[in-house]
Amino acid sequence: MSEAKLQVDNLSIQFINDGRTTDAVRNVSFSLGREKLAIVGESGSGKSTVGRSLLRLHPASARISADTLRFGDLNLLDADEKTLRSIRGRRISMIMQDPKYSLNPVMTVGAQITEAYLAHHRVSQREARKQTLEMLEKVHIRDPERVYSLYPHEVSGGMGQRIMIAMMLIPNPEIIIADEPTSALDVSVQQQVLSVLDELVTQRNLGLIFISHDLNLVRNFCDRVLVMYAGRVVESIRAADLDQAQHPYTRGLLAALPSLTQRRERLPVLQRDPSWLTD
Amino acid sequence: MAMIEIQSLNLSFGLDGSRVQVLKDVNFQVREGESFGLVGESGSGKTTVLRCLAGQYSHWEGELRINGERLGRTLDRDRCRRVQMVFQDPYGSLHPRHTVETALGEPLHIHGIGQHRERIGAILSKVGLNDSFRYRYPHQLSGGQRQRVAIARALILEPRILLLDEPTSALDVSVQAEILNLLADLRQREGLTYLMVTHDLGVVAHLCSRVAVMQHGKVLETLDTNDLVRGEASDPYTRMLISCSQHKSRDRDCA
Incomplete structure (x- = not known):
């Protein structure tokens, strides 16, 4: 944790629609090293918004402000589109929730992974294909040659999500943002x-x-x-200590x-306290 | 007395060469007033069983009985008044351009039942909503409120049986707790029989008294929830499911 890859201080995000301002994220600060950091909360708590803001994937109606939004030695706040494009996918990549909707239905999965690789590496098609097959093997797909030429509707949900992971890891990024990567999957497949x-994150640091x-x-x-x-962080805690959480919301x-x-x-129903919004 | 009786239920899709059998000789019984859970992974056929009971498939083979009466293959009004279904995703199951009142009034209209206003008011308060929700559209409701409306729509014909297809899997844990409490209260107050499909063993342990575990279209075993909780499942697949939901850890014993 000595070197922070990502430093976020007082990040706030507002959405402006028809002159009305909605505060989606308020004063969120955290730093990320070589670790697995979880952001949890209910729907609407702003957790996905934080994830997307790091890559500036928001519509124009979003206004992002922060004291610091630093990735390595780069200030993400005033990076221009060109710099951002070189970061997205290449250095920070994102795994989405549901492989059914986030894979291109009319391209074979192999071609999609190859495309991700070619977007960031100047190599021949042949080399890219070789890399793709190796990557598929790393996400424990048994018969990469066969899976390469399948379409997304021909693979199961768990396999689809492993293909997504392969696609996001093949450009060799430094940070991965995984937005509910397993919530569309069965318990038994989730573990897989x-x-x-876990294996790839640990291996590649x-x-x-x-x-x-x-x-x-x-x-x-x-x-x-x-x-x-x-929209606020109410508690930051080590995962192992979650049982001793202090905040009444947690x-x-x-x-x-x-x-x-x-x-x-x-089941005890959550009693919401208005003071959580201001503390 | 068994409220729902399923005997050697078989169902397949496709013709000849590409024929796939999705239900293989499914048998179980649900007693009156009981809450019965069906668990298994996606593709195991648990929702398909519900759909056969709800009348959404008509080419099943075997025998289905509700309250001792044999079910025909086609839906009739009488059956709709006894069996109703609540779907998984409240974002998809409510018509986006119908108000709550229209959605709740439609079953009454179809069945020629009068006193719409009073009945809708009564059912809304039963599911913990008030009259101010009557003229709202689904997009003006939260996920939990939508699921309450979906439950109200199922209950407005005063059925004896509710078929619940993962009623809380699209909701947050905090909202899930509210809906599970509501379902438990309603069952007690109205003497309903539940058949609930879910993949969350925690939810089953909370709401159901007996469980059938399904895999590849077959019922592997039917057991008491107490036995399930005590880890007395005999089938290896059930044991795997239990260990997955207890640990959810990075050790790979269930991969």
Whole structure:
């Protein structure tokens, strides 16, 4: 954690629609080293917005301000489009939620991964194809030659997500932002995808931002957790210490989970406190 | 007395060479007033069982009985009044250009039931919404509120059985807790029978008293939730599911 790959101080994001301003993210600060950082929260808490703002993937109606938004020695805040294009995918890449919607349905998966590689590396088609097949093997796809020529609708959800991971890792980025990468998948397949992701992140020494709403999953998979509520970070805690969380929101979320081992008549419903918005 | 009885249910799609059998000899019974869970991975056929009961497929083979009566292959009004379904995704299951009132009034209209205003008001308060929601469109509701409307729509014909297809998987944990509490209350108050499909064993343990585990179109085993919680499942696949949902860890014992 000595060297931070990414430093964010007081990040705020507003959306302006019809003259009305919505504060989506307020004063979020964190730093990311070679670690697995989770951002958790309910829908609408701004967790995905934070992830997207790092790559400036927002529509023009978004206004981003921050004291620092630094990636390596680069200031992301005043980077121009050209610089950003050289970062997106190449140095910071993003894994989306649902492979069914984020893969191109009319291109074979192999061609899509090759395209990602060729966009950032000047090599021959042949070399790119070779790299793609190697990458497919690294995400534990058994028969890469066969899978290369399949279309997204011909692969299962778990395999689709591993293909996404392959596509995002092939340009060899330094940071990966994974936005709910397993929530569209079955429990049994989730583990498979997570272990592939874990293996590659550890092997290549990457920084991972893991956006999720699943506290149980995050608890075991990540090193550190940021809990967001209504656009702010209400708590930052080591994943292993999640049981000793201080903030009532984090504790409420944990208590609301139905569990196999502790069965209760009624699930405690989260009582929201208006002071969480201002503290 | 069994409220839902499923005997050697078989279903296949496609013809001759490309024929795929998706349900293979499915058998189970759900008692009156019971909450029964169906778990398994996607593609295991759990939703397909619900769809057969709901009348969305008509070419199944075998025997389906509701309250002792044999079900025909076609839907009739009588069946709709006894069995209703709540779908997984409240963002997709409500008509985007119908208000809550129109959505709830339609079943009443089809079945020729009067007193729309009073019935809609009563059902809204039953699911924890008030009258101010009556003229709202789905996009003006949160996910949890939408699912409440979807539950209200299923309940407005006063069915005895609710088929629940992953009713909380599209919702946040905090909202999931509210909907699960609501479902538990409604079952107790109205004496409903639930057949719930889910892949979350925590949800099953919370709401259901018995569970059937499905894989590749077959029921592997049917067991009491208490046994499930105590880890007394006999089938290796069930054990794998349990260990996955307990650990959700990076060790790869369930990969």
